[in-house]
Amino acid sequence: MSVIRALLLSIGAIVSGCSGNQSALAPNGAPAIHVEHLIIWIIAVCTVVWILVMVSLGVALWRKRRVETQGRTTERRLAMTVSAAVTATVAIVAAMTIASFYTTRSIGVPGKAALTITVRAQQWWWQVIYASSDGAPGFQTANEIHIPVGEDVRLELESADVIHSFWVPSLAGKQDLVPGRANSLLLRAEKPGVYRGQCAEFCGLQHSHMAVMVVAEAQVDYASWVAAQRADAIAPADPAVASGQSAFMAKPCAACHTIRGTSANGTTGPDLTHVGSRQTIAAGLLETTRGSLAAWIVDPQTLKPGNNMPMVPLTSIELRNISAYMESLK
Structure with missing residues (x-):
């Protein structure tokens, strides 16, 4: 043995x-x-x-x-x-x-856990919903789940379209996400780290590009992260970033995405309020840098064919400023 x-x-x-x-x-x-x-x-x-x-x-x-x-x-x-x-x-x-x-x-899910998070699978990304607590507002993120180390975390798993499967092998077993059915999974990390997960059920063309990152951190760091995520997006001070915000609001982007603190309140795509603080974009496809943000914005169908984000015509100046604005959303 x-x-x-x-x-x-x-x-x-x-x-x-x-x-x-x-x-x-x-x-x-x-x-x-x-x-x-x-x-x-x-x-x-x-x-x-x-x-x-x-x-x-x-x-x-x-x-x-x-x-x-x-x-x-x-x-x-x-x-x-x-x-x-x-x-x-x-x-x-x-x-x-x-x-x-x-x-x-x-490995059954306990009736009571220190934290409950809703994870909703989409084609092909993960919507992560943190509920409000103690009077503080809830918030959403995408493709990245933060949890405190040494605490039982209950994941409420849902699917918005087809059958998916949530699997972070270093932390837990697999669990399916079935449309119309609520499943749950126990997640617990014994030490800090970034643990990569993957959809483990074939769910369409971009199944292999549907990763999720679980960030386990000390309680103090987790509390700081939650406080930052609950806050609205900071108004840009840099002229180029402010111009990028204006261009974002004027384009169809604002109809699909939410940026809290602005007029953008779309629900089709991921919440972008703090997209610049995430490690990856497009469900693990690219690291979050200004260059990768610009590449994704200008031609998402070449990078991830079949996804629901359309190509939006932009001038080079608009692209440069919008990518700067996205990067600033920490």
């Missing part, structure tokens, strides 16, 4: 390093740790079974080359061997079933 665990952890470290901390073999949350233990146990049992089968096959081949005396004794021995193999198979399958059942119970 320890050898298998060491091997899996080595593989997990390699995979995690290559994929932005996205590996079921590098768990950092209680639900993911329970799943890892189940994986290790099943692999260990299957390894033992495989070795026994190979040894039995080798013995059978070796004995076949010897002069055999046929008779009732041989038949009785074969019958006993087959019976023992069938009994062992039933016992192993039963043990795996029981282990899976108790693992599923151990």
Whole structure:
């Protein structure tokens, strides 16, 4: 068991390093740790079974080359061997079933959690809704979920269109998001970090470009982030940024997106109030830089064909100023 665990952890470290901390073999949350233990146990049992089968096959081949005396004794021995193999198979399958059942119970969603977040899947991005609490207003973000370390977080999962599947392998197992049905998932991080997730159910053309980032941070940092997210967008002071805001409001952008503190109140696309503070845009497709913002604004269909954002005709000056405005929304 320890050898298998060491091997899996080595593989997990390699995979995690290559994929932005996205590996079921590098768990950092209680639900993911329970799943890892189940994986290790099943692999260990299957390894033992495989070795026994190979040894039995080798013995059978070796004995076949010897002069055999046929008779009732041989038949009785074969019958006993087959019976023992069938009994062992039933016992192993039963043990795996029981282990899976108790693992599923151990990662069940508690009735009460420190934090409840609604995650609504869209084609092809994640709408994240933080409800109001203690009189403070709620807010929305997109493709990025912040949670406090060491706290149980309940995710209320919804879908606006087709079946999606939420999976952040380093923190929890998979859970489907089904239109018309509310599912939930327990999320818990034991140490700070950025954990990458992915839609794990084929949901259309851009299924592979539907990532989500879970940022686990200390309680103090999380509280600061929440306070910043609840605030409206700051009015631009730079003339170029102010010109970008005016261009944004004059174009169809404001009809699809919300920027709190302005007249933009669209609900079709992601809330952009603090888009400049997010690590990525377009559901993990690009890092949030002024250049990537400009590239996405000018031609979203080339970067992510089939998404619902139309191409909006802009002059070079308008594009430069709007991308500056987007970057300023921290």
